[in-house]
Structure formats: C-alpha cells, structure tokens
Amino acid sequence: MAVPHRQLSVAVIVLLVLLSGCNARIHKLSLKNETRFTIDLNNFGFFANGTLNVTLSSLWLSDLVNYSLYPVGFSLSRSRVNGVLSYTAEETEACPLTATKTTNDEPLILFLIDSKHLGVNVSAMGIQDNFLLAKAKSDESKEKKKVAKREAGDSKPGDSNAKQGDNKGIPEPPANEKSNTVEDAKKVEETTFLLNSSVKPILALDKTNGFYNFSFRLVVGPKDQGLYSLKFHYCKNRVAGVKLPYGLTVDVVERNPGSFLSAAEIPLSRLYICMAGVFFTAAMVWVYTLMKHRYSVFKIHWLMAALAFTKSTSLVFHSINYHFINIEGHPIEGWAVMYYITHLLKGALLFITLALIGTGWAFVKYILSDKEKKIFMIVIPLQVLANVAFIIIESTEEGSSEYYLWKEILFLVDLICCGAILFPVVWSIRHLQEASSTDGKAAMNLEKLKLFRHYYVMIVCYIYFTRIIAILLKITMPFQWQWCYEFLVEVSTLIFFVLTGYKFRPASNNPYLQLPLDEEDVEMDEVVTESGALEGISKVKKTSNGRERQKEPAL
Numbered sequence: 248m249a250v251p252h253r254q255l256s257v258a259v260i261v262l263l264v265l266l267s268g269c270n271a272r273i274h275k276l277s278l279k280n281e282t283r284f285t286i287d288l289n290n291f292g293f294f295a296n297g298t299l300n301v302t303l304s305s306l307w308l309s310d311l312v313n314y315s316l317y318p319v320g321f322s323l324s325r326s327r328v329n330g331v332l333s334y335t336a337e338e339t340e341a342c343p344l345t346a347t348k349t350t351n352d353e354p355l356i357l358f359l360i361d362s363k364h365l366g367v368n369v370s371a372m373g374i375q376d377n378f379l380l381a382k383a384k385s386d387e388s389k390e391k392k393k394v395a396k397r398e399a400g401d402s403k404p405g406d407s408n409a410k411q412g413d414n415k416g417i418p419e420p421p422a423n424e425k426s427n428t429v430e431d432a433k434k435v436e437e438t439t440f441l442l443n444s445s446v447k448p449i450l451a452l453d454k455t456n457g458f459y460n461f462s463f464r465l466v467v468g469p470k471d472q473g474l475y476s477l478k479f480h481y482c483k484n485r486v487a488g489v490k491l492p493y494g495l496t497v498d499v500v501e502r503n504p505g506s507f508l509s510a511a512e513i514p515l516s517r518l519y520i521c522m523a524g525v526f527f528t529a530a531m532v533w534v535y536t537l538m539k540h541r542y543s544v545f546k547i548h549w550l551m552a553a554l555a556f557t558k559s560t561s562l563v564f565h566s567i568n569y570h571f572i573n574i575e576g577h578p579i580e581g582w583a584v585m586y587y588i589t590h591l592l593k594g595a596l597l598f599i600t601l602a603l604i605g606t607g608w609a610f611v612k613y614i615l616s617d618k619e620k621k622i623f624m625i626v627i628p629l630q631v632l633a634n635v636a637f638i639i640i641e642s643t644e645e646g647s648s649e650y651y652l653w654k655e656i657l658f659l660v661d662l663i664c665c666g667a668i669l670f671p672v673v674w675s676i677r678h679l680q681e682a683s684s685t686d687g688k689a690a691m692n693l694e695k696l697k698l699f700r701h702y703y704v705m706i707v708c709y710i711y712f713t714r715i716i717a718i719l720l721k722i723t724m725p726f727q728w729q730w731c732y733e734f735l736v737e738v739s740t741l742i743f744f745v746l747t748g749y750k751f752r753p754a755s756n757n758p759y760l761q762l763p764l765d766e767e768d769v770e771m772d773e774v775v776t777e778s779g780a781l782e783g784i785s786k787v788k789k790t791s792n793g794r795e796r797q798k799e800p801a802l
Contacts, residue, residue, distance in 0.1 A: 273507070273576040274499040276644045282490040285343070286479040286646045290326075291501040292510030292726040295469040299323070300500040301477070305458040307494040308362060317483040318344040319493075320367070321358040323465065325473045342482035349373045354471050356442065360452060360459065367450035367461050371442040376468030379440040382461070384449045437464070474510075474726035479646070500576070507576035508569070511729035516569040518730065522737045523562035529741065530555035533748055540753035547603055548753060554596045555744060561589035562737075587641075591634040598626050598664055601706065604751060605671035607678075607699070619671055626667050633660040665710045672703045698750060705750075709743045 274289060293299070301321070308319065322343050349355045354373040361368055366384045371377075440448040452461045467475075481493060506513055533552050537544045564586035571579045606619050615623075636657035643650045679696040713736050721732035 274501075274644055275496070276499075276646045277496045278646070279494045280492040281481075281494060281648075282492055283648070284481050284483075286481075288321075288477040288479060288497065288646045289499055289501065290474060290476050290509075290645070292474045292503075292512075292729070293467040293472055293501070294503045294510055294727070295467060295472050297467045297472070297501070297503045299465040299467070299475070299477070300462070300498075300502075301464075302460075302462040302498040303495065304460050304498060305494070305496045306360070306460065307458055309491045309493065318342060318359050319362075319481055319483075320344050320360045320479075322478050322480060323356040323358075323475060324349075324478075325354050325471065325475050342480065343478070344480050344482055346372065356465075358450070358463070360461075362452075362454075362459060365452045365454060367452050367463075369440070369442075369448040369450060371447075374470070375443040376470035377442050378466040378468065379442055379448065379463060380437045380466065381440070381448070381463035382451045383438040384451045472510075502576075506573050508573045510727045512569065513573070514730045515733060516566045516573060518734055518737070519562045519566035519569065522741070523559045523566065525741060526555055526559040526562065526744075529745060529748075530559060536748075536752060543753040545753075547600070547608060547751075550596070550600050550603070551748060551751075554593070554600050557589060557593045557596055558740075558744075561586065561593045564589055587634075587638050590637070591631070594634050595627065595630050598630050598668055599623070602626060602668045602671050604702065604747070605668060605675060605699075605706075607671075607675045607695075619674070622667055622670055626664055629660050629664050629667075633657055633664065636660065661714070665714070669703065669706060672699060672706065675699050676703065702747070702750060705743060705746055709739060712739050 276288065278286070291299070344357055344359055346355065346357065349372050352374045354371070354375050354377065356375075356377070356379075357370040357372075359368040359370065369379065438448075440446070450461055450463060452459055454460075477499065479495065479497070483491060501507070501509070503510060503513070508515075530552055533555060537548050537552065564582060567582045568578050568586045571577070571582065602619075602622060606615060608615060636653045639653045640650060640657060643653070676696060676699050679693075679699060717732050717735045717739070720735065721729050724731060
C-alpha cells in the first residue's frame with residue numbers, strides 16, 4: 248500500500264512555499280492588528296558571552312491608552328527548566344512588567360516603553376551578571392560630560408556612564424562578528440551598562456511617522472548562562488480586558504560563541520549523523536538477513552528495509568540542516584527541502600508499516616478486511632497533515648499566532664495516529680484468540696498470539712516513552728543537556744526497530760512464524776479473518792513413501 252500521490256504532492260508544495268520565509272535562528276516577526284497581551288518571541292539557551300540582539304524596528308500603539316498606567320514593553324527572564332519561568336508562577340491578573348522582585352534571585356530584565364517621554368526604562372532584578380549595550384537616552388548634562396572627557400583625551404568616548412564604575416570586567420563583543428562602517432558608527436553611540444549596579448538605564452526611543460523603535464544588545468555573563476525567554480507584553484488587554492490592536496516588527500538575533508544554535512542544539516548535528524550511520528548499518532544487516540532467507544521473505548520485510556533506509560536518509564539531511572543553521576543562522580533551502588521530504592516519507596512509511604504488521608498481513612493473512620482498510624484511509628491523510636503541521640512549525644516564528652495552533656494540531660494528530668495503529672494489533676490478537684480454540688490449530692495460533700501480544704506491548708511502550716517520558720526528562724534536565732531528549736528518542740526508535748525486526752524476521756528463522764513439517768505438528772490452516780479470503784486453503788502431509796498427498800479442503 249502506497250501513500251496517495253496527490254497528498255504527497257500537496258505536502259511538498261506546502262513545504263516549498265513555507266520554506267521561502269524561514270529564517271531559523273535569525274528571527275524577524277511582523278504582526279499587524281494584534282490583540283494578544285503576551286507574545287512569546289523566543290526561547291534560547293545561552294552560554295557565557297552569548298549575545299542577544301533585539302531591534303524593534305517599528306511599534307504602533309493606540310493614542311487612546313495611557314501607557315504610564317498600562318505598561319508596554321519586553322521581558323527577558325531565565326528559566327530553571329524548559330518552559331517553567333521563575334517569575335510567572337503567580338502571573339494571573341498582574342502585568343509582568345510591574346514585577347518588583349523574582350523568586351530565588353533568578354535574573355529578570357524588564358524594558359518598559361515610555362511613549363510620552365520617548366525613553367525605555369530598564370529594570371534589572373535578581374542576581375545579574377549580564378551586560379547591556381544600547382544607545383542611551385540623550386541628556387544635556389551627559390553630553391557636556393562627553394565633551395569634557397573627549398577634550399581631556401578620553402580614548403573611549405562610548406563608555407560615558409560615570410556611575411558604572413570600573414569597566415575592566417566588561418567583555419568585548421565576539422570577535423567573529425563582522426563589522427562595517429555603519430556598525431562601527433553604532434558602536435560609538437552605544438553605552439555599556441552593568442546590570443548588577445544600582446543605576447537603572449534609560450534607553451533612547453525614537454519615533455518616526457508614528458512608529459516607535461529602539462534596539463539593545465545583551466551579553467550574558469558567566470554566572471547567568473541558562474535558558475532565556477524573551478516576551479513582548481501589552482498590559483492594557485491584561486488588566487482592563489479591552490482589546491485594542493497594535494502592530495510591531497522586531498528582529499532578534501541570538502548567538503553563542505561560535506554558533507547560532509541554542510546550547511541544547513549545538514550537539515544535534517553530530518548526534519544525527521552518528522545515528523544515521525547506526526540506522527544505515529541496521530538496515531544493511533536486515534537486507535543481508537533477507538537475502539540469506541530469500542525464499543521465506545514477504546513484501547512487508549522489504550517495506551521494513553525501506554523504512555530503515557528512509558530513516559537513515561532523513562537523519563543525514565537533518566544533520567546537514569542543523570550544520571548550516573549553526574554556522575550561518577539559517578538553513579539552506581535545498582537541504583531543508585530534502586530533509587522535509589524524507590521526514591514526510593519516513594513518517595508515512597513508519598505508520599503504514601506498523602499498521603500492516605499489526606494486521607498480520609503476509610504473516611497471518613494476505614488480504615486486509617474492510618475495517619482494516621478504513622484504518623489506512625484515516626492514518627495516511629492524518630500523517631500527511633501531521634507532517635504539514637511539523638513543517639509549518641519549523642518555518643514559522645514562535646511569536647506568530649499560527650505557531651501555537653499548528654503545534655496543538657500536530658500533538659493531537661500524532662496521538663490519533665498512535666492510537667489508530669493499535670486497533671489492527673488488537674483485532675489480530677482477538678482473531679488469534681478465537682482461532683486458538685479450534686481443534687488442530689491451538690499450538691500455532693498460541694505462538695502467534697504470544698508474538699502479537701509482545702508487539703502490542705512494544706508499540707505502547709514506544710509511544711509512551713517518546714511522547715511522555717522523554718518530554719518529562721527534557722524539562723527536568725539542565726539547559727545544556729536537553730539535547731539528551733533527542734538522543735533518547737532516537738535510541739528508543741532504534742531499539743523498537745531492532746525488536747520488531749527480530750520478532751518478525753523471515754519465517755525460516757523465526758520459531759513463531761515457521762510452518763509445520765509433518766502430520767503430528769499443528770495444521771497449516773491460517774487464521775480465518777473477516778475477509779474470508781483464505782477459505783478453502785488445504786494442507787499437505789507426507790505419506791510413508793515420501794510422496795506428498797493433498798488433503799481435500801474443508802467446506
């Protein structure tokens with residue numbers, strides 16, 4: 248059974264259209280007529296000296312709101328585990344921008360936009376070891392101090408904040424960042440703020456044609472490395488319940504030293520290429536086994552081999568995709584398309600193969616019943632939808648409203664597919680139980696019943712581990728070790744493939760599926776299914792002179 252060509256074509260066209268706007272770790276989000284009170288811009292794991300560059304190129308706000316009473320701005324917080332932020336545990340009605348302290352001294356930085364006085368008030372809480380580089384709000388007294396310092400021969404006109412103290416500990420920007428004349432001019436205007444000081448910086452906020460804009464760069468200190476969450480807040484909607492529209496365009500660039508990947512993603516390129524080699528080796532061993540026992544090989548065995556090779560190829564392209572994101576900050580479209588195509592094929596082959604094995608096709612019977620065909624008519628389109636949802640999630644910015652919708656669709660569809668493939672296994676177990684009560688069939692059918700019960704337990708354990716346990720382990724791991732989640736998923740998939748291949752290996756080498764040889768053994772009659780396609784199958788027994796005699800088929 249093959250995936251319908253029309254559904255595959257639609258999925259491929261969708262991914263090609265979506266990839267044209269994919270920017271990966273260099274993010275650009277544009278929203279119009281937005282009414283959400285909180286927008287999750289991104290989550291990223293920073294090592295020491297990692298940098299976060301945020302440029303709010305345009306922000307439109309309604310003039311009807313007093314933003315001194317209902318703040319608007321950004322929050323940057325560090326989370327102890329993935330998705331669990333330290334300061335949002337009691338976030339119910341209060342605006343996050345009005346927070347005055349954090350629990351456990353976790354670092355929290357708030358950027359409150361003051362549209363009336365054209366400034367951005369920065370408030371740092373918790374234990375801070377970070378540095379903020381931004382254009383400070385112009386002030387006449389500060390300008391006089393700058394002129395005086397320049398006349399006195401100060402060699403660093405950009406470091407003009409006299410209240411910052413000794414700046415020897417301020418790290419320089421990463422050496423691998425390219426610079427040009429425009430960027431050098433911006434650096435001259437930047438002021439370095441020590442966020443652990445008592446001074447609350449005020450950044451410059453520009454207004455052009457009714458749109459506000461400002462930018463800042465954060466350098467993560469050695470003591471504050473971790474998983475950070477950047478959010479935009481529009482508290483008028485949260486407090487008063489009145490949804491007034493706004494619009495914004497924001498660019499976010501996150502970097503670790505020498506890499507555009509988050510701390511938990513840096514090892515993934517090497518992990519995927521290694522696992523691709525392991526799956527390829529397993530596939531070659533499986534093909535060797537099939538060639539060795541070619542006379543007892545079914546078509547389902549070759550489908551299992553195709554699944555293993557497709558899985559290996561998908562991991563290769565996945566590794567290449569992460570490699571280019573690591574060095575350039577965005578994927579190369581050609582490699583990304585190849586990855587998504589192989590990922591789509593792998594997902595479809597996986598569920599088709601598992602469902603065919605679960606029905607006992609080729610092992611117990613050679614035709615599918617009507618209700619088993621309906622399972623495939625449900626699972627295949629759902630798998631196409633799941634892969635389309637996965638592609639949209641990968642190519643859509645986290646702050647867009649469509650991101651969470653498709654994430655929920657992917658989770659729901661994946662669970663439905665996982666539940667659907669269990670039905671054929673349950674039906675096969677029921678048929679084998681009924682057949683085992685028939686005279687002359689008990690021994691063989693009990694062996695097959697034992698096999699399919701094991702297979703059912705294997706599928707349940709695989710689904711439970713990859714969908715629940717591995718995720719729970721991920722959110723409890725330190726931020727730099729969260730790549731172990733992907734490692735556990737790939738290893739559990741490999742173990743599941745190997746066990747399935749071992750259980751359903753070619754019949755001549757499989758005690759569960761081999762055929763009886765003489766009259767004293769169990770009869771050859773297969774399990775009668777609802778399709779009735781195997782009625783009238785006869786058995787053969789040997790006579791004393793070695794000749795074969797065919798027994799008349801039972802009516």
